[in-house]
Amino acid sequence: MDLAIAALLCMVGGIVAGLIGVGGGIIFVPAMTILLSKGQVEAESTSLLMIALVSVVGTWRQRSYGNVNLRDAAMIGLLSPVGVLVGVVIANAVPERALKLGFAALALYMAWRLLKRVFKEEPPAPAPADGPPMVDVPGS
Amino acid sequence: MDKRRIWSLAAVGTVAGAFSGLFGVGGGTVIVPMLIAFFAYGERLATGTSLAAIIVIALLAAGMQGGIYGNVDVETGMILVGPAIVGVVFGTALQQRIPEKAVSLLFAILLVGVAIYMVIP
Numbered sequence: 001m002d003l004a005i006a007a008l009l010c011m012v013g014g015i016v017a018g019l020i021g022v023g024g025g026i027i028f029v030p031a032m033t034i035l036l037s038k039g040q041v042e043a044e045s046t047s048l049l050m051i052a053l054v055s056v057v058g059t060w061r062q063r064s065y066g067n068v069n070l071r072d073a074a075m076i077g078l079l080s081p082v083g084v085l086v087g088v089v090i091a092n093a094v095p096e097r098a099l100k101l102g103f104a105a106l107a108l109y110m111a112w113r114l115l116k117r118v119f120k121e122e123p124p125a126p127a128p129a130d131g132p133p134m135v136d137v138p139g140s
Numbered sequence: 141m142d143k144r145r146i147w148s149l150a151a152v153g154t155v156a157g158a159f160s161g162l163f164g165v166g167g168g169t170v171i172v173p174m175l176i177a178f179f180a181y182g183e184r185l186a187t188g189t190s191l192a193a194i195i196v197i198a199l200l201a202a203g204m205q206g207g208i209y210g211n212v213d214v215e216t217g218m219i220l221v222g223p224a225i226v227g228v229v230f231g232t233a234l235q236q237r238i239p240e241k242a243v244s245l246l247f248a249i250l251l252v253g254v255a256i257y258m259v260i261p
Contacts, residue, residue, distance in 0.1 A: 010220040014231060019246060042213055057228050062191060065236055074196075
């Protein structure tokens with residue numbers, strides 16, 4: 001029964017991933033810790049595997065809607081290994097409580113940034129797919 | 141692509157990678173708001189590009205957690221990923237039918253909820 005509820009929650013996580021582009025770990029992790037009694041680190045690690053697969057399908061769908069800048073995505077993804085390494089080492093060295101408080105602080109800061117945007121008057125200029133939204137100076 | 145842009149994207153990648161390893165959330169929590177705030181992306185393009193970047197980041201982090209620390213429960217992951225994939229197909233389709241700012245609002249609400257959940261002992 002708990003597995004069925006966890007599966008249902010993970011479907012919701014997938015919907016959230018498609019809607020807001022976050023992979024779904026924010027829901028996968030609590031689904032596993034609360035319903036399946038996984039430890040925080042084990043749930044987070046398993047969630048990463050799920051996120052990778054969900055993101056492949058999500059990217060394929062978003063690409064069909066013209067919503068993926070593959071060049072920027074590749075740049076961000078390929079330049080992230082150092083950060084990943086640092087994060088994984090910290091996750092195994094720092095107490096879970098500290099990790100959770102750190103995550104909470106990050107989440108609140110990002111929420112504030114987005115709410116500022118939602119309640120701003122003028123709409124933002126749309127950026128083209130597969131073209132740099134910032135001005136590129138040729139030859140610079 | 142100019143150097144400033146490359147360095148900025150590298151910074152986004154590094155921060156996203158670190159948070160991915162720390163919190164197991166694939167980095168999108170960082171990538172989407174950063175692309176919107178610092179790269180003038182619209183919400184849909186930010187979320188689509190974030191998902192593509194997350195593929196690489198999550199694979200690296202999962203590989204390290206599984207390979208080095210043995211923390212990945214592959215069986216549970218495979219059971220739960222099926223419904224999650226159904227969800228993401230539905231979620232991306234739904235996203236095309238709602239206003240872009242609604243995506244930001246949903247993102248912000250979810251982040252506040254997660255923060256509250258994390259702070260409660």
